[in-house]
Amino acid sequence: MPELPEVETLCRQLHESVAGAAIKSVSVYDKKLGGIEPLAGRAIRRVRRLGKTISISMDNGKSLTIHLRMTGRLFLHSQNTKPPHSRLRIRLDGRNIDLIDPRRFATVKVLPETVITSDNDLMESFSLRQFMERHARRKVSVKTLLMDARAFAGIGNIYACEILHAAGIAPEKRADSLTPEQWKTVLRHARRILKKGIQNRGTSISDWRDLYGRPGENQNELKVYGRAGKKCLRCAGVIVRVKQAGRGTYCCPDCQK
DNA sequence: AGAACCGCCTGCTTGC
DNA sequence: TGCAAGCAGGCGGTTC
DSSP, X not given: OOXXXXXXXXXXXXXXXXXXXXXXXXXXXXXXXOOOOOOTTOBEEEEEEETTEEEEEETTSEEEEEEOTTTOEEEEEOOSSOOTTEEEEEEOSSOEEEEEOTTOOOEEEEEEOOOOOOSXXXXXXXXXXXXXXXXXXXXXXXXXXXXXXXXXXXXXXXXXXXHHHHHTOOTTSBGGGOOHHHHHHHHHHHHHHHHHHHHTTOOOSSSOOOTTSOOOSGGGGOSSTTOTTSBOSSSSOBOEEEEETTEEEEXXXXXXX
């Protein structure tokens, strides 16, 4: 599932490959996506990430925004054939960007370009003071808070599990019970883990692929996610999988307190 | 107001 | 072997 590192990978690759290109046409293959206003003739200016959203800004002051949700991918290719589960195609000069999405949760919109200043993105600007004021006293679990898009941009289930394991904090621990020092520890590990995820072009635990169809390499770095029953890599414990707020959560009961 | 829960989807896994 | 049920989960909307 695409989280911050996966979406950042796609945005960097898109910007590198298609900035300056002109859109020839856009085809929507899935009615569920709804109508997209015409984009033919527009030139792509830049591609950037806003949380987990991909924003492709064009030369008319609007931006094509894509959210991949669970199983969405973008695939840049030059074939005429339609890949399985392709829901939308953006045609450029001799190249296509296909939105591939088996579960059909992804969303696509054309929105006016807005100057958005996010203050909750650990890879961009993040205000610790504002975070402490707004969220540190909340009664939700620390894992739920890590995955709350208002508190942190782009952190999903896999990276939340990894961050809490690295920080030695139990996922069900209440957010309001962490000291400022513990939050600093969490944020330090979060930055490190997200950065490494980007360097590794994402975590290909199931069907994640980058813009060119290549798997990422960050699955080799995972310390807890998907490792139920295996030995903890930090201590002598055994990783368990528990259900928390409806999501599979991996942690080590011995070294996460 | 804040926290918990629901439903959207479909491919894969599990159990009989 | 085959088929149905169970499961996965981001996030907007609804309910408590």
